[in-house]
Every structure is written in C-alpha cells, then in structure tokens.
Amino acid sequence: MTPIPPTRRGACPAFLAPMETGDGLILRLVPSDGRLSPAQLRGLADAARRFGNGMMEVTARGSLQVRGLAPETVGPLQVAVAALGITPRIGLAVDVSPLGGLDPSEVSDGHPLAAAILAGAEHLAGQLGPKVSVVVEGGGVSLAGQKADVRLVATGPGQWALTVGNGPARVLPEAEAAAEALAALSAIAALGRAARATDLPGCDGRARLAEVGPPLGLMPLADGTLAFGFGLPFGAGDAGQFAAIADAAEAAGARDLRPAPERTLIATGLSEGAADTFAARLAALGCVTAPGDPRASIAACAGAPACASAHVPARALGPVLAEAFAPLLDGTVSLHLSACTKGCAHPAPATLAFVGMDGGVALVHDGPASGAARPVRPEADFPAAVASLAATLAARRAPGETTRALLARLDPVGLWAGAAMNRTDDVTSRAE
Ligand code: SF4
Numbered sequence: 167m168t169p170i171p172p173t174r175r176g177a178c179p180a181f182l183a184p185m186e187t188g189d190g191l192i193l194r195l196v197p198s199d200g201r202l203s204p205a206q207l208r209g210l211a212d213a214a215r216r217f218g219n220g221m222m223e224v225t226a227r228g229s230l231q232v233r234g235l236a237p238e239t240v241g242p243l244q245v246a247v248a249a250l251g252i253t254p255r256i257g258l259a260v261d262v263s264p265l266g267g268l269d270p271s272e273v274s275d276g277h278p279l280a281a282a283i284l285a286g287a288e289h290l291a292g293q294l295g296p297k298v299s300v301v302v303e304g305g306g307v308s309l310a311g312q313k314a315d316v317r318l319v320a321t322g323p324g325q326w327a328l329t330v331g332n333g334p335a336r337v338l339p340e341a342e343a344a345a346e347a348l349a350a351l352s353a354i355a356a357l358g359r360a361a362r363a364t365d366l367p368g369c370d371g372r373a374r375l376a377e378v379g380p381p382l383g384l385m386p387l388a389d390g391t392l393a394f395g396f397g398l399p400f401g402a403g404d405a406g407q408f409a410a411i412a413d414a415a416e417a418a419g420a421r422d423l424r425p426a427p428e429r430t431l432i433a434t435g436l437s438e439g440a441a442d443t444f445a446a447r448l449a450a451l452g453c454v455t456a457p458g459d460p461r462a463s464i465a466a467c468a469g470a471p472a473c474a475s476a477h478v479p480a481r482a483l484g485p486v487l488a489e490a491f492a493p494l495l496d497g498t499v500s501l502h503l504s505a506c507t508k509g510c511a512h513p514a515p516a517t518l519a520f521v522g523m524d525g526g527v528a529l530v531h532d533g534p535a536s537g538a539a540r541p542v543r544p545e546a547d548f549p550a551a552v553a554s555l556a557a558t559l560a561a562r563r564a565p566g567e568t569t570r571a572l573l574a575r576l577d578p579v580g581l582w583a584g585a586a587m588n589r590t591d592d593v594t595s596r597a598e
Pocket of ligand 1: 467468469470473474475476477504505506507508509510511
C-alpha cells in the first residue's frame, strides 16, 4: 500500500470526529479537568478492548488515543466514556502544565488563565481550525516541546510572557495576557478555519520549540504527597497494560492519573511507601520509570501498519534503536523515529531523527522530521545501519565527551549517507 502523504491529512483524531488511519478510526480523548481516576482509566481500557482493537496511546501532547475503531463502534465508545463520568475536552485545545496548582516548583498556576481563555473563546467555536492550540505553562512540568499558536509562559506570579505564532514575546499582567491571547485567537479565526497563528502579520518567524525530557519518577507536591511520572514503551500499550496500571494506581492509593507531555502519565496523591511499591509494579509491567531508561530518550510514532501515512514500522523499530544507542544515551540527546516526515511523536527538533521516506529511513541531525532528505537506508538494513552508526560514534567518542558534543563534532548524516552509498559493498560482502 502506498502511504498517504501526511500533508493530505489535515485532520486531528478528535473525540467527536475520529480520523481514519491504517488500523481503523482513531479517537483522541483529553479529560477536560486533565485527570482520570484509576477506575476511569480501567473503564476506558475496557471500552478500548470492546470497541477498538485494544491498542491505546499517550501522545506527545499528553492526549489519550484509542485505536482501531469501526464507524459503528465510535458511538458506543463515546457513550461508555460518558458513563464513566469522563468529560472530554471539546473545541479549542488549551493545554496547562499537568501538575498546575500542585507543583511547588511552578511559577504560577496556569488554570485560572486557561479557564479565562476557554470562556472567552467560546464564541469562536467552529471558526478556529481543529489544530489551533493554546499552551499555558506555569512552570514545573514543561510544555516547551509542544507546538502552540498562542503560548503563555509564567515569568512571575501573575505575569505571563505571551507569544503568538513564532512572533516576539511580550510580558503582560494576567488579565491583559488573557485579553491579548483572545484577540490573537479572534484574528486567527478571522482568516478562516485553515489559518494558524503563523499566518498573522509579524508572527511567522522561526519556530522555537525546546527539547524536553519526559517527566519521570518521583515529584514532591505542595500538599505533602508525591507524584510519580511514568510512560509505556514509546507511549503505547494494549488495554490489558492500561488496566493493570489502573489497578496498580488504585492499590497504591493514587488520587488520579494525569496524561502528561512526552507520552507520560503522572499519578498523584501517593505516600512515600506506596510510591515505591507503585514504581516496582510499573517496572514489572514494562513501563519506563526513570530517565536512565534508553526508551525515555526515544520518541516513536505508531508507524506501519497502524498509520496510513507510514513508510516504516517506526514503533516496532524502537527497541532496535534503543538497544543500539543505549551506550550513547547520556541524557544530552533525544532520538526520534518517525514513520513519515510529519513527525507526530516529537514535533520539536530531535538530536537525531530517523525518518521513514521512499520505503527506507533518512537521518536528520538537530532538526524536525520534516527536514528529512535522501539518502535513505532501506528498512531491511535498519538494524545493521543503526548498529553500525552507534558503534562508529562510540568508537570516536573522546573520554568524558557528551554524545551531543560528539555529534556536533562528527557528521552523523554524512556517516549515514556514506553507509547508504556503500550499501552495494555491504550487499556484496554479505553475499560473499
Ligand atoms: S508521523 Fe507517524 S503517526 Fe504521524 S502521520 Fe506520519 S506515520 Fe503517521
């Protein structure tokens, strides 16, 4: 099957309008209050098993996705979600730091500002495109890796730096920041449903997304309890794994589970002893619980066959990449496996992005997946190619040198390209 070019898609797998992809319809769910009880997560997993193909995901933006629905099972799943008492976010996406109001390291709780923007933007329903989004970052768990049309970052109590599109930042008091954010959203809506903030005058500068690591492990909360951040391998698992996580959270006395950036969930309200037991249960379930896990440094989209735009089975190749690069993952680099140039799993530039195109895999250094260009390594060569690249890099690393510095000194794309150009030799030597 020829993959569907990502640029033709233009739709988001939202709650009311699931999107058709390789393994059926995909439905995205963001709880409007940003949290699920363990019982709600268990119920959602059961619904995913009954009405979808049982696969669930947490996205880079911290949304939950249920895969493999049929047109006739979308309605029953939506009914099941309502019966669980989950209120999905409908309309404008306004993302707030997941521990806002609970995080002792935050600068300002973003929830009041987010609520003001949501209320003020109600009249724009239907006028803004489905991808228009607002990010309100109060500090603590970072949202700096997420794309946003309107971004507000706390610079002090009640003070926010407002950025529209890729324009310059302006620091404003909270009420003024809300009014200016709403003015920007109105201006985007006035340009039509296809418009984004970068279409506004003066807002089309260079994108400035940051590389952000996933929030993993223990985090103290302002109420004296603990939070614990974790992820499923590459953000995906089957309904049984999600149900087992819900059981473990309930047994640990967790108050709720919060979908969070970089494909993670954060359990809150844990005591110290319960957090240790919970972490051990998660590790036994194969979850990523610490930044030192090589999988924590790698983002991978679903890829083939689940996504209709995919050129390669990105998620299935993830463990291969993790094993090859494990000795080089020192916390200074991020890796991205994207099955096409859209780069869903990691919109920000990655240190190395392995990108499916033309039936193979191209390499980008310090850039987004959209920067991929030939030459590509054939998919069948991927395990040997990444092993060879990692071995070459490791052999040339100077004592004490970080992997980021090593990559800046060498030319990983050139090494990859050289491998591609030498492929005939490889094939010849294998035949011999
Ligand atoms: S990046 Fe991956 S999940 Fe996104 S459209 Fe491309 S193949 Fe599909």
